[in-house]
Amino acid sequence: xxxxxxxxxxxxxDADREIVAEQLGRPPRALRAIAARCPGGHPAVVQTSPRLExxxxxxxxxxxxxxxxxxxxxxxxxxxxxxxxxxxLAEDAELxxxxxxxxxxxxxxxxxIEPLGHQVSAGGMPGRVKCxxxxxxxxxxxxxxxxxxxxxxxxxxxxxxxxxxxxxxxxPQ
Ligand SMILES: [Zn+2]
Numbered sequence: 001x002x003x004x005x006x007x008x009x010x011x012x013x014d015a016d017r018e019i020v021a022e023q024l025g026r027p028p029r030a031l032r033a034i035a036a037r038c039p040g041g042h043p044a045v046v047q048t049s050p051r052l053e054x055x056x057x058x059x060x061x062x063x064x065x066x067x068x069x070x071x072x073x074x075x076x077x078x079x080x081x082x083x084x085x086x087x088x089l090a091e092d093a094e095l096x097x098x099x100x101x102x103x104x105x106x107x108x109x110x111x112x113i114e115p116l117g118h119q120v121s122a123g124g125m126p127g128r129v130k131c132x133x134x135x136x137x138x139x140x141x142x143x144x145x146x147x148x149x150x151x152x153x154x155x156x157x158x159x160x161x162x163x164x165x166x167x168x169x170x171x172p173q
Pocket of ligand 1: 038043067068166167
């Protein structure tokens with residue numbers, strides 16, 4: 001895959017929009033696409049426009065919406081996983097290089113939609129690890145190898161039992 005191009009994502013249906021609004025507790029803003037779904041079928045990651053409808057920059061291109069995933073990731077963050085990841089960046093040149101590639105690819109995909117005129121990506125890339133939700137969303141949207149800490153976070157959330165419940169199987173209601 002060309003690293004500067006976003007994967008082709010599904011268009012957003014009205015049903016998706018309703019589910020994302022329920023997940024977030026508010027209507028989604030600047031929603032472009034459903035970038036990943038949980039195995040049960042509900043949206044897990046949305047792709048958001050680089051600017052909100054009112055023009056406010058929104059640098060987070062991939063946003064984790066599944067409440068269950070968000071809760072597991074929040075627990076990992078509270079356990080101090082990010083500090084340990086950031087420390088490894090200083091010691092592991094290969095990891096640091098992969099994280100730099102994730103940063104560049106993230107920016108290129110975002111700039112291809114609308115440049116924000118700065119080189120800040122998201123989640124602390126490329127020097128620090130500041131938000132695992134951002135990294136997991138990046139990996140779920142773009143696939144394994146897109147973001148080394150997203151890949152690690154995915155392994156960790158699987159070890160916590162995800163997918164289970166609605167994430168494994170949506171209730172047909
Ligand atoms: Zn889910």
